[in-house]
Amino acid sequence: MEHIALYRAWRPQSFQDMVGQQHIIQTLQNAIREQRVSHAYLFSGPRGTGKTSAAKVLAKAVNCERGPGPEPCNECPSCLRITAGNVMDVQEIDAASNRGVEEIRDLRDKVKYAPTEVRRKVYIIDEVHMLTTEAFNALLKTLEEPPPHVMFILATTEPHRLPATIISRCQRFDFRRVSLEDQVGRLRLICEKEGIAADADALQYIARLSDGGMRDAVSILDQISSFTDGNVTYQQVLGMTGGIPSEQFARLATAILEGDMGLLLDLVEQLMQEGKSADKCLENLLYYFRDLLMIKMVPKADQLTERVLNPAEFRDMASSFPRERLFEIVDTLNRYLGEMKYATHPQTLFEVALMKLCSLQQEITPTLSAAPMGMLQDVGGANTSTVDLSELDVLKRQITALEKKLEQALQSGGISGGVRENAVVQKSAVAQSSAPRMPSSKMPPHLDKFIAGKDHSDFANIYKQWSLVLQGVKEEKVTVHAWFVDGEPVSVMEDAVLVAFKNTIHRDTTEKPANRQVIEHVLAARLGKPYRLVTMMLRDWNEATLKSAERQGTEELRLEHEHETPEAKAEPWIDEAIQLFGEDLVIIKD
The missing domain is CATH 1.10.8.60 (Helicase, Ruva Protein; domain 3)
Known part of the structure; x- marks a missing residue:
């Protein structure tokens, strides 16, 4: 006889066989008993928690020849044939391979026909989040008002990817992880x-x-x-x-506590020789220290973690670590676990993470030994596990520095030396601040015209429609939108829109030809006119507009006495140049 996998052989065939979903089972059974079964259900939750199994049991319960009842009999021909998948009126559809609008239209056309073999037609759409937007739209009306003989059951592991219009038309049940x-x-x-x-x-x-x-x-x-x-x-x-017993983690934790790098590296090498993966070892070690922290911080924390087999051993190990130390270890391991996803040599990164923990422990130990005995005794009388060793080290360094400064001041005959040093420091700081600052980035051409156009009515219209431009870029290419959203429009000049960016890398990426082409295409489509994209940094734009405002104020003061200034003699030439070449091509510089 052919072997059947255990998870198939023991798949729940009735509601009472389902594990850990009592809140859903009771609701469905009451609905069947009171004949208040809905036309559409949404089953969501993690994989392997019984979504599809519950859908099949529900299909059997509403079509059982001895029912409908709260439990299918699993003996009548209808129940047996639905279990075997031989009833055409009960269809299980895989949305991952039937995700297009044509498949949903075909389903919509078949819904209107009455069932031929059982009481109600049932459509079970598994992994429904894989349907396209067009397929969801085609399903909307049928899902809201199906014929009275039809029931839809949608199952998904990612309900956040479903449109709100679909969710609102279903009774939603969230399946939990089984305890x-x-x-x-x-x-x-x-x-x-x-x-x-x-x-x-x-x-x-x-x-x-x-x-x-x-x-x-x-x-x-x-x-x-x-x-x-x-x-x-x-x-x-x-x-x-490939699991690791808690005893090996206990040995790793003991080596970290003692600062024994040699033992740590030997233990890592043993794990690698046994075929363990470095990323899983680091992940499990993070869980181990998390459990230590929970047991140390929370009374009766045995129920908060499902990884602790022997709570007594965990309590003994947790008492050996201060709370601050456990927080620091968890934070360090979590950071290295994130970096390991992109590591070329995971074992090396795992070893570095453990050596980092050892080095932190070795930095704390000398601090404890160098602290005054009286201070340690006083602190120990209160609670030695809550001593902040890093703050103690900082205070010691500050006291030493103050003693040296006091000794220098006394040798120099007072505090004049300190004042003189302070004056030298301030003078150097002023000199540094007054030094000429290098330009931070390239400036766009015709900046004066952009400054003049920032208050133009065309720019006001573009600013109102900017959200549509961003949405259009997102629809065209979401990666370009991720960079382009950092910028904001600040001015317009004829056929060019000036966008100022806060971040240099966002501006440089937007300036790439392929990305620029996408943005300019959207600008032309959404604004009704082709525009070129011009970019600059926001800090440079703010500085340029401020200088322009100051320059305009100075020029206004000069106009009151322009008969006394030599610039007045040059005005006829400026007027003649504007008449010859046009106002757009003449730039006046002081």
Whole structure:
């Protein structure tokens, strides 16, 4: 007889077989009992928590020949054929491979026909978030007002990707991760029925590996039972899944506490020789120290973590670390775990992270030994675990520096030396501040014309429509929008729009020819006129407009006495130049 995978053989066939979703089961059973079944349901939640299984059980319950009732009988022809997938009126559709608008239109056309084999047509659309926007739009009206003989059940692991118009037309049920206790109980039942001998620790570890997914837990049990010929032990589960026992983490934590880098590197090498991956080792070590912190900070924290098998050992280890030290370790490991995703040599980064923790411990130890005994005794009388060692070190350095300054002042005959030093420092600071500043970035051509056009009516219209421009860029290419959204329009000149950026890298990326082409295409489409894109830095624009305002104020003062100034003699030449070449081509410079 052909072997059937355990997760398929033990798939729930009735509501009472489902694990950990009592809030959903009771609601559905009451709805069937009171004949208040909705026309559309949305089942969302993590993988392996029973969404599709619940949909099939619901389809059997509403079509059972002995019902409809709160439980399908699983004996009548309708229940048996729905279980086998042989009823045309109950269809399970994979939205990942039928995501187009044509498939949904075909479904919409078939909905209007009455069922031929069972009481109600049921359409189960799995992974519904994979449908395209056009397919969702085609489904909207049918989902809102289907014929009375049709029921839709949508299942998804990513409900945030569904349009709000779809969600509002369904009764939504959120499936939870199955608790560790419920998973262990279900695994124990499967082992008893299948004749598998399994240790309690082994089943608990399998449940923890599944991360709340019942299907994953049963699949791991199936794999390990095949490997061990039906006798599952904790050590075999560790060896088969690449897991690491808590004793090895305890040895790593002890080496970190003692600052023993040699022992740490030896332990890492042992883990790598056993075939462990560096990223999983670092992740599990982070979880280990997180559990230590929870046990140290929160009374009765055994229920807050599902990874602690022996709370007594964790309490002993947690008491060895100060709270601040545990916070620092968790923060450091979390930072290195984020960097490991892009690391070429993960093992090297894992070793560096552990050596970093050791070096931090070694920096704290000399500080403790150098502190005055009286201070340590006073602090220890209160609570030595709450001493902030870094602050103590800072205070010691400040006191030493003050003693040196006082000694120098006394030797120089008073505080005049300190005043003189202060004057020298201030003088150098003033000299540095008065030094000419280099331009921070390139300036666009015709900046004066842009400054003049910042109050133009054309710019006011463009500013009002800028949100449409950003939306158009986002629709064209979302990566360009991510860079372009940093800029804001500040002026317009004929066929050019000036956009000022806060960040240099955002401006440089926007200036690339391909990105510029996308933006200018959207500008022409949304503003009704082709515009060139001109960019500059926002700080340079603010500085230029400020200088322009100051220059205009100075020129206004000069106009009151222009008969006394030599510039008045040059005005006829300026007027003649403007008449010959036009106002746009003449730039007047002082």
